[in-house]
Amino acid sequence: MDNAVILAEGVFSTTYGKTANGLIRFSKRYNVTSVIDSRYSGKDSGMILTGKSNGIPIVSSLREALKIGADTIVVGAATDGGFLPVEYRPFISEAIRSGMRVVSGLHEFVSDDPEFSALAAKSGSEIIDVRKMFRDRKDPFTGKISEVKAYKIAVLGTDSAIGKRTTAIILNNQINSMGRKSVMIGTGQTSWMQGFPYTVVVDSMINDFIPGGLESTTLEAWRKERPEFMFLEGQGSVLHPAYPGSFEIIGACRPDAIILQHAPARKFFDGFEDFPIPDLSKYIQILELLSDRKVIAISINRENMTDIQVDNEIEKLEKKFGIPVFDPLRSTSSAVSRILAK
Numbered sequence: 001m002d003n004a005v006i007l008a009e010g011v012f013s014t015t016y017g018k019t020a021n022g023l024i025r026f027s028k029r030y031n032v033t034s035v036i037d038s039r040y041s042g043k044d045s046g047m048i049l050t051g052k053s054n055g056i057p058i059v060s061s062l063r064e065a066l067k068i069g070a071d072t073i074v075v076g077a078a079t080d081g082g083f084l085p086v087e088y089r090p091f092i093s094e095a096i097r098s099g100m101r102v103v104s105g106l107h108e109f110v111s112d113d114p115e116f117s118a119l120a121a122k123s124g125s126e127i128i129d130v131r132k133m134f135r136d137r138k139d140p141f142t143g144k145i146s147e148v149k150a151y152k153i154a155v156l157g158t159d160s161a162i163g164k165r166t167t168a169i170i171l172n173n174q175i176n177s178m179g180r181k182s183v184m185i186g187t188g189q190t191s192w193m194q195g196f197p198y199t200v201v202v203d204s205m206i207n208d209f210i211p212g213g214l215e216s217t218t219l220e221a222w223r224k225e226r227p228e229f230m231f232l233e234g235q236g237s238v239l240h241p242a243y244p245g246s247f248e249i250i251g252a253c254r255p256d257a258i259i260l261q262h263a264p265a266r267k268f269f270d271g272f273e274d275f276p277i278p279d280l281s282k283y284i285q286i287l288e289l290l291s292d293r294k295v296i297a298i299s300i301n302r303e304n305m306t307d308i309q310v311d312n313e314i315e316k317l318e319k320k321f322g323i324p325v326f327d328p329l330r331s332t333s334s335a336v337s338r339i340l341a342k
Contacts, residue, residue: 002101004030005065007091008076012037012058013049015161015270019105019190020076024049024056026169028195030072032056034065036091050329062094074193075104078161080271082107082131092116096125105130105189107204130189131204139212145254148222148230150183151342154255154291155299156234157262158283160243161270163301164261165191167328168231171259174332175229175339182229183221187214187249191233202235202248211252218253229339234261238286241275250291257294257342258287259335263301264313284321297324297335 006024011017012035023032024045035045038060046054059065062073073095077085084092084106092110095102096119104110104127111117111127120127155168168184175182186192186199198221200213221230232253236245249255262280269275284295298317302310310327317325324334 001029001031002072003033003069004072004074004103005059005062005068005070006032006035006074006076007088008035008037009087009091010037010039010085011077012040012045016078017076018078018161019074019193021049022165022190023074023076023193024054025166026194029193030074030195033068033070034059035076036060036062036065062091062098066098066100070100072101072103075102075106075110077106078190079106084108084110084113089115093119096120096123096127099123099125101126101128103128103130103193105193105201107131130192131201133192134201134204134213137200137205137213138209139216140209141211141215141252144219145215145252148218150222150227150230151257151339152218152230152232152253152255153257153259153296153339154232154234154246154249154253155259155261156246156249156287157237158239158260158277158280159263159266159270160236160240160245162237162261162263162266163299163328164234167259167261167299168233169194170328171332171335171339172229172231174336178336180229180340181225181227182231183225183227185214185218185221185230185232185253187233187235202245210248214248214252237269237283238290239278239283240269241272242269246287247290250287255291255293257296257339258291259297259299260284260287260295261299261301263303265304265309266301280317281321295321295323296338297326299335300325300327302327302329 008020041060109129186196236243
């Protein structure tokens, strides 16, 4: 397993650092040894992200990361448009000159950059652009998704960067720990980086082939694993002005149930402060009409909320909608019970 430093300068623990945040929480592909973000240099990354120590230090330079043992640098920022931040270029250049492997999930391919490719030719550094691996995949949709007999739960959201993947992973892991077989179907670059083998990066593909990519990946997981459950990672939000994801997941993967991820304290779409997030009931109505299936639970993203505020919100939403509402970072019991009672 590669020893990776996560480059998250200026964005760690924010929505723009969601790739870094995800890799700190879960990674089967990389042994994460440090995080670069000079704002928190010297601190423990777990304390910054979750309030619990994880032993992964935050440093301010690549030199420090190399001393800790990093041989790979992973770009942990998820920027609007997928562009590489200008301030990240010196880190990437230094990493390539040092012979490190470079991994990026951005739309702007590091391997296409003349400066970086020339440096890599000299040092022998390997550059992996995750989205580039899926860009030319052209699987047609066939309808064979009907062969999949697992109980498929799509974790969809009211916004982008709101915790859909994290909730799906937590529930997937929880059910596996109970001896019931479950498989995670990743749909984004961070899931690939985290090491989930059944992942297709949908926003790197030609739109016509997204349903086929989702179907073939889900079908492959079913044929190889025969799980009882599958968790489908959502993308964007059905009402998001810039990232209107989830339509393809509902259409191609045909989920049996939906869990809706919501951040009660977030009033506007992330990065679009002129666009208020519609009422939760509107999402539930739209998703149930689109899928002809039920929203069986609501998962709370607790950003900018205290424990008491989260508890009050859970009580309020459970009364309003009559379904389990849970904070996945504290307890999944109500949602897991609902899933197992399918």
